[in-house]
Amino acid sequence: MIPASAKAPHKQPHKQSISIGRGTRKRDEDSGTEVGEGTDEWAQSKATVRPPDQLELTDAELKEEFTRILTANNPVRDRECQTEPPPRTNFSATANQWEIYDAYVEELEKQEKTKEKEKAKTPVAKKSGKMAMRKLTSMESQTDDLIKLSQAAKIMERMVNQNTYDDIAQDFKYYDDAADEYRDQVGTLLPLWMFQNDKAKRLSVTALCWNPKYRDLFAVGYGSYDFMKQHGHAAALQPEEPQLP
Incomplete structure (x- = not known):
């Protein structure tokens, strides 16, 4: 009887150890499930919530300080103003080399006549200094007139040449050979x-x-x-x- 009673206490603590081990495993599993569920809820709370009318943007763009700015467009307005038309005149004339030459000759004759009038008006007893000053002023006025005349003559000459060689100028700008389509390079x-x-x-x-x-x-x-x-x-x-x- 003594050996049997001695065996009984050895079996009972062994059963208790097994039950304790199972309890710890269940607690660990329960605690693990509780921890996992907490982390999922925290991640879901941290995720960005997008309203239904939000623009389709990525998370990186939403984290930026300024991603999109929508400004109001100014309304279009029509403004009208009316001005008086400039005056118009009809002018027509012909120009050729002979008319340009005649204009030069007439200008030279006018200059000679003005020189003769100035010589007749100026008395002999005037001082040489005044005569020199008058000559300088007359020469300056003549040079100004000649410069203006030369500019006008250049324009007229350019117009005459443009009318004379109009066909060449048209070919220079707008000539196109239809046979180029059939020629390679x-x-x-x-x-x-x-x-x-x-x-x-x-x-x-x-x-x-x-x-x-x-x-x-x-x-x-x-x-x-x-x-x-x-x-x-x-x-x-x-x-x-x-x-x-």
Whole structure:
């Protein structure tokens, strides 16, 4: 009987240890589930809540301080104003080289007449200093008139040349060969201007250079490839005035 009673107390604490181990496992599992559920709720509370009318933006863009700014557009307004039209006049005239030449001759005759009138009016007894001052003033006025006349003559000459060589100017700007569609990487050459210089007859063109500042002006050097004939000629030409080098 004694051995049986001795075995009983050994079995009872072994059962208690097993029950304790199971209890700790259950507690750990319960506590683990409680911790996991808490972390999920915290993550969900930290996530950004987007209203239904929110723009479709990423989380990185939403975390920025300024992502999108919507400003109001100013209303469109129409304003009208009316001004008086400038006065108009109809002007028509013809210009050619002879009329330009006659204008130069008339201006020279007027200058000669004014000189004769000034000589007749000025007395001989005046001082030389006053005469010199008058001459200077008259020369200055004449130079101003000549400058104005030269500017007007240049404009008239340009108009005459433009009317004379209008067909060449039109070809230079708007010429288009319909046969270029059937040619691969090959263009057409259309000669437009022919420059002639009477002083450079029987001479060859040995040099040509365009002016870098004035794009419509170029210089031509005439000479001979025979080194025994050391003479030549230089001229400046313009496409607007091919006959006047």
